[in-house]
Amino acid sequence: KNEVEQSPQNLTAQEGEFITINCSYSVGISALHWLQQHPGGGIVSLFMLSSGKKKHGRLIATINIQEKHSSLHITASHPRDSAVYICAVPPISNFGNEKLTFGTGTRLTIIP
């Protein structure tokens, strides 16, 4: 089973700050998912990436396959970014979405 570690577990920042959330995993993969979960419980997929970098608005995700590490960055953070951010990976490199292993999440709070 792929082991996933996220850091930090909790992060509080002032509005406008640059945010970095990290994810490390133990087994080589084909793709990694970054997800956002709001207090109501619903989950939104932010990125699915297998190499390099992806950008969507103020969100940037990077992955280093050799180092088994990914980061999620938020530029110009805003209180509405407050949520739990979760990374998820498949069990082995040949798998996509099946049997994803999820990290425990990083709880981000942005203070106005």
Next chain:
Amino acid sequence: DTGVSQDPRHKITKRGQNVTFRCDPISEHNRLYWYRQTLGQGPEFLTYFQNEAQLEKSRLLSDRFSAERPKGSFSTLEIQRTEQGDSAMYLCASSIDGVTGELFFGEGSRLTVL
């Protein structure tokens, strides 16, 4: 609304009762996944379907749990003789395929067993 929908959103039941959750995926999505999430933890895989075929079940899915997707569209997750340890958020997700498709999640069904 063309997203993934789950019903009911909240269910409170007494220990020993049976409960059933329903998931309606995005209509053209072949893959449907069930996950369970307890407080403070990330979701854990339960089972998934390719069309109507249930391809894999986690060891977390005891004999009291059964999932179906009879016509390859909506899916149901039934828990028989509920226990307090079954209290969790049950999440459904769908994707157009298993390898390259982005996952789309429902809002979840929160179960509380008293």
